[in-house]
Amino acid sequence: MSKKILIADDEQNIVISVEFLMRREGYEVSVAGDGEAALERIRADKPDLVLLDVMMPKKNGFDVCQEVRADPAFAAMRILMLTARGRDTEVAKGLALGADGYMTKPFSTKELVDKVRELLA
Amino acid sequence: MLQGSVVVVASALYLALLFAVAYWGDKRADAGRSVIANPTIYALSMAVYCTTWTYYGSVGRASAMGVGFLPIYLGPTLVMALGGFLLLKMIRTAKANRITSIADFIASRYGKSQLLGGLVTIIAVIGIVPYISLQLKAVASSYDLIVGYPVLKAVTGGGEPVLADTTFWIALILAAFTILFGTRHLDATERHEGMVAAVALESVVKLAAFGAVGLFVTYSLYDGIGDLFARALADPGLQKLMTVSADGSYSTWFSLTFLAGLAILFLPRQFQVTVVENVSEAHLKRAIWLFPLYLFLINLFVLPIALGGLLRFAGEGINADTFVLTLPMSAGHELLALFVFVGGLSAATGMVIVETIALSTMVCNDLVMPLLLRTRALALHAERDLSWLLLAIRRGAILVILLLGYLYFRLAGDAYALVGIGLISFSAVAQFAPAMIGGMYWRGGTRDGALAGLLAGFLVWTYTLLLPSFSKSGWLPANFVSDGPFGIELLKPHQLFGLSGLDDISHCLFWSFAANIGAYVVVSLLRAPTAAEASQATQFVDALKTSRPVGSALWRGSADAGELVALVGRFLGPARAETAFAAYARRHQLVDIGRAEADADLVHYAESLLAGAIGSASARAMVASVAKEEPLSLAEVMNILDEASQLRTYSRELERKSKELEAATAELKAANDRLLELDRLKDDFMASVSHELRTPLTSIRAFSEILRDDPKTALQDRERFLGIIVSETERLTRLVNQILDMAKIESGNAEWLVEDVDLRAVVEQSVAATSQLFRDRDVALTLDLADALPVLRADRDRMMQVVINLLSNAVKFAPPVAGRVDVRLWHGDGQLHVSVTDNGPGIRAEDQKVIFERFRQGGDAMTSKPTGTGLGLPISRKIVEYFGGRLWVESTPGQGASFIFSLPLPTTGRETGE
Amino acid sequence: MQRAMLTVQRLATVFLLGVILFNYPVLALFDKAATVLGLPLIFAYLFAAWAVVILLLVWIVERGEHTERSERRERGGA
Structure with a gap:
């Protein structure tokens, strides 16, 4: 059974590229365009991993991460945060909120794939 | 009619009146309704300056030197113009430090030195005793004259046995009178209000009496002032009295003016009435002109009386010092003569009372007590109440001083005219000037410097004025003055080191001041002031700047309050000590003062109470005997004083500065907030720019890598991805352009084509x-x-x-x-x-x-x-x-x-x- | 305070004036065998100068006091 991945990002073109990459790796992919949609999809699909953008409309990535981690039902869910704001404090904040990994945009597709693979292993 | 009994009764009545006034004044003071809280009475009490020396002696001097008597009154007139700050400073300092005499003032200034206080006392007593003897002599000779009426016999004096000598009895009567007047109260800073009231009355009486004689001589014996001068000018022997240069030189004139100006400040009795007895600083204002006016009035008729006497008694051998009395007598005006006698008595008693009280305070506080406390310390500690001892010492001192005056009178005899003796005393107290004035305006003066200066000046004074006077009295060989000691010409007392051309007073003034000031300054500069000297120096020099005495800030240590109360009680009497400490406790809201560990404030309060009774130097020694004081180093004292004086002196400036600083701080804070806000905005801006640039780059990189890594991508996908790359690149380009555009506009570098x-x-x-x-x-x-x-x-x-x-x-x-x-x-x-x-x-x-x-x-x-x-x-x-x-x-x-x-x-x- | 300082300075000026009036050489100007209104010149001069000095003192001290008082009253009333 293939793993399920949720891509949460408001940038259409980034979603397209990441979706393409993940499908190519054989994962089952769903997509959300903002923070609230992302939480909805998480509850509905129970993905194994979320690729979570920080700067999203309605609810930012940190808030989503925090809510997910507050729910024990999603304890096993992996969260990999993606952000275009590459500051150290944001990396630290994301990890502190319970993210499993952090990647700064623009990222290397190879690294992203490796990281996802590692988290789902 | 003017038998001895009449004169004695009149005198007794007059003295009784004075005593009644004094008694009434004291009662009113006790009731809190002071009669002397009045600037006119204050100014009149300062007229104690005019003694029999003025009353009888001015006429004598005018008879010999014409207007040469005037510098003695012009000097004080000028100094009063400086009273606005000089006297004010003395008064304020004395009050702040509970100073009781000029000896106390000097001792206190130089670190509360008992040695210095003692030296000042000795100089004052030696210098003043002849002056007191002069009063005795004047009263006695005027008495002898008036009871001899209508015969105008020349007074010779000094021949009869002591018990038959009028002067002796006068001395005793004055001593008793002074004791009654001055030593009913103990605490010398608790002013002698009754005495001041009586002295003010005496000033009025002597002015009235002298004025009466003046009017009588001018308008009764002669036809007015014009007539008198016309006759005098017609007499070639009298013409010389109408110029300064004829007799005394201008240098003498200057010396006397200078000397008298110092005397008005430093004579013990002047210090007493002007500084110690001062009720309110505000009274000084009227005294500044009223006292000179008094001097002006009392001198107006001096020359007319002198000329009248000289004209009337030409060739009769009447002593010019007695003209004031002999003129009315010769004209048969008994009542006027009696009035004049009473006026003279006023001048004498006023001076003797105030002077001996001032001197007895000094002798007690600065001479006897320190010695007693030192030599019999243990015995004194055992004694519960010592206030009787203080009173006894003062009363004894009064008696001894007057008897000394009498002794001098007996021994010196008639060698000097009244004026001569007075000037010797003036020159003696003038020696206080460097230590006093230096102490009030120069921080660098030290105890050693003051001691050296006083001693040097006093020795020169002794050598150039006192010893020659002894020589004239026959105690020393006459050739001591004419040839110098052992025939050494250079050491001739009136021409020391060959300095000639000056009269003996100017000569003494020059050498004694040279020695005094020189020693004071040089010795002071040999070492830095000690902590005690520096702290006192600052309090004295900054007296007019100080709003509050810093005394208690300068004491550190521990003391038992009960012991302090007992100590003060020993000298003030237990009852008065209780009252004083109860007042302190009320002020500081303490329940039981006896139980508390005394703080610096209480110790200082006790010391100042004691200072009022036994002088500042002794007070310090006594407090030190019961309190464990930790000595402060000079640096610590200077720190405390610096803090205190800087706080005071610059407090207003500080306030202003701090307001400015506050404003500046607020501005800085606002600026900083703005900067922080700008910083935050810039940070946000950078983060935003970063985000906006990275987002398209992310897509571009991702698709580029996809296309690179997988050449077999479906053609359809490939075209789609390339399209995205192109549009994201355009987005990126647009963004970069706009950021640059924005930056140009904001920095003002944009080009505008208007x-x-x-x-x-x-x-x-x-x-x-x-x-x-x-x-x-x-x-x-x-x-x-x-x-x-x-x-x-x-x-x-x-x-x-x-x-x-x-x-x-x-x-x-x-x-x-x-x-x-x-x-x-x-x-x-x-x-x-x-x-x-x-x-x-x-x-x-x-x-x-x-x-x-x-x-x-x-x-x-x-x-x-x-x-x-x-x-x-x-x-x-x-x-x-x-x-x-x-x-x-x-x-x-x-x-x-x-x-x-x-x-x-x-x-x-x-x-x-x- | 300002007023007090002014008074002190005025008094000091009178002191200096007196020092000059009552000493050589000014004194020597009047030290002559001459008379004014029947009075010897030096006698008349000294007492006149003395009176002037005293009047100046009166004027300075009392005037200063009055102005101060009236100022205080004005301020009090305001």
């Missing part, structure tokens, strides 16, 4: 440029543009940039179905207005401001992320504002938004060629 702009044409061209967008999105566009508009002064391309930006925003937010954008252009209020209205979702009120900030699209509120860089509106606003206009948005959410900008038209003035 020309006449037809705004209607600009709007039309912009619409044309964006028409493709409208077609793509199927948004309807309506134009409502006014005709015949005035031209603007602006940059055409920039204006186009603004309109295009607004149009593309509007088309973006217009709904996909039935989207509509209305563009209007109109003229009003001297401005051109353009509005671009869409029928999109509108903008929430809280976002209406935000959208004009950089990278702050109304994003979070919207379901879909708006396209655009987030810099369009901020740049548009900057451009509009650059040309003096305004860009804003009006919107109701759900009903579209209207972006409007207004630009001012050029003023008409410019067109008329201003």
Whole structure:
């Protein structure tokens, strides 16, 4: 059974590229365009991993991460945060909120794939 | 009629009156209704300066030297002009330190030195005793004269046995009188109010009596002042009295003026009435002119009386010192003669009472007590109440001083005229001047310097004035003066080191001051002041700046309050000590003062109470005997004083400074806040720029890598991905351009091409440029543009940039179905207005401001992320504002938004060629 | 305070004036065998100068006091 991945990002073109990459790796992919949609999809699909953008409309990535981690039902869910704001404090904040990994945009597709693979292993 | 009994009874009645006045004054003072709290009485009490030396002696001196008696009164007149700060400083210092005498003043100034106090006392007693003897002599000889009436016998004096000598009895009577007057109270700073009242009365009596004689001589014996002078001028022997230079030289004149000016400050009795007995500093004001006026009046008739006497008694051998009395006697005016005698008695008793009280205080506090406390310390400690001892010492001192005066009178005899003796005393007390004035204005003066100066000056005085007077009295061989000791010419007392051409007073003044000031300054400079000296020096020098004595700040240590109370009780009497400490306890809200560990304040209070009774030097020694004082180092003292004086002196400046600082701090804080805010904004800006740049880069990199890593990508995907890469690259380019544009405008480096702009044409061209967008999105566009508009002064391309930006925003937010954008252009209020209205979702009120900030699209509120860089509106606003206009948005959410900008038209003035 | 300083300075000026009036060489100007209104010149001069000095003192001290008082009253009334 293939793993399920949720891509949460408001940038259409980034979603397209990441979706393409993940499908190519054989994962089952769903997509959300903002923070609230992302939480909805998480509850509905129970993905194994979320690729979570920080700067999203309605609810930012940190808030989503925090809510997910507050729910024990999603304890096993992996969260990999993606952000275009590459500051150290944001990396630290994301990890502190319970993210499993952090990647700064623009990222290397190879690294992203490796990281996802590692988290789902 | 003028038998001895009449004179004695009249004198007794007069003294009884004085005593009654004094008694009444004391009673009123006890009741808190002071009779002497009056500037006129204060000024009159200062007239104790005029003794029998003035009363009888001035006429004697005028008979010999003409106007030469005047410097003795001109000097004080001038010094009173300096009273506004000199006397004020002395008074304030004395009050702050509970100073009881001039010896106490000097001792206190130089670190509360008992040695110095003792030396000053000895000099004062030696210097003043002849002066007191002079009063005794004057009273006695005037008594002998008046009881001899109508015979005007020349008084020889000194032949009869002591018990038959009038002077002896006068001395005893005056001693008893003074004891009654002055030593009923113990604490010497508790002023002798009754005594001052009596002295003021005496000043009135002596002025009245002298004035009466003057009027009598001028207008009764002669036909007015003109007649008197005319007759005198006719007499070749008297003509010389009408000039200064005939007898005394100008240097003598100056010396006497100077000497008298110092005497008014430093004679113990003057210090007593002017400083110690002063009730209020405010009284000084009237004294500044009233006392000189008194001197003026009492001297007005001196020369007329002298001339009258000289004319009337020519060749009769009557002593000119007695003219005041002998003139009315010779004319048969018994009552006037009696009045004159009483006036003379006034002058003498006033001086003797105040002087002996002042001296006895000094002798007790600065001479006897320190010795007693030192030699019999243990015995004194055992004694419970010592206040009787203090009283006994003072009473004894009064008696001894008067008997010394009598002794001097017996021994010196008639060798000197009254004036001569007075000047010797003046010269003695003048030796206090360097230590006093130096101490009040120079911090560097030390105890050793003061000791050296006083001793040197006193020795020179002794050698050049006192010993020669002994020589004249026959105690020393006469050739001591004429040939010098052992025949050494250079050491002749009146021509020391060969200095000739000066009279003996000027000569003494020169050498004694040279020695005194020289020793004072040089020895003071040999070492730095000690802690005790420095602390006192600062208090004295800064007396007029000090608002509050710093005394207690300068004491550190521990003491038992009970012991302190007992100590003060021993000298003031237990009852008075209890009262004083109860008052202290009330002031400080203490319940039981006896139980507490004494703090520095209480110790200082006890010391000042004691100082009032036994002098500052002894008080310090006594307090030190019960308190464990930790000595302060000089550095610590200087620190405390620096702090205190700086705080005081500069407090106002500090206040001002601190206000300025506060203002500056507030400004700095505001500036800092602004900077922090700017910093935060810059940070946010950088983060936003970073985000905006990284987002397109992310897509570009991802697709590029996909295409590179997998050449077998489906053709369809490949084209799609390449399309995305191209459009993201365009986005990136746009962003970079706008960021640079923004930066240029904000830094002021943008180039503006200002020309006449037809705004209607600009709007039309912009619409044309964006028409493709409208077609793509199927948004309807309506134009409502006014005709015949005035031209603007602006940059055409920039204006186009603004309109295009607004149009593309509007088309973006217009709904996909039935989207509509209305563009209007109109003229009003001297401005051109353009509005671009869409029928999109509108903008929430809280976002209406935000959208004009950089990278702050109304994003979070919207379901879909708006396209655009987030810099369009901020740049548009900057451009509009650059040309003096305004860009804003009006919107109701759900009903579209209207972006409007207004630009001012050029003023008409410019067109008329201003 | 300002007023007090002014008074002190005025008094000091009178002191200096007196020092000059009552000493050589000014004194020598009047030290002649001459009379004014029947009075010896030096006698008349000294007492006149003395009176002037005293009047100046009166004027300075009392005037200063009055102005101060009236100022205080004005301030009090305001």
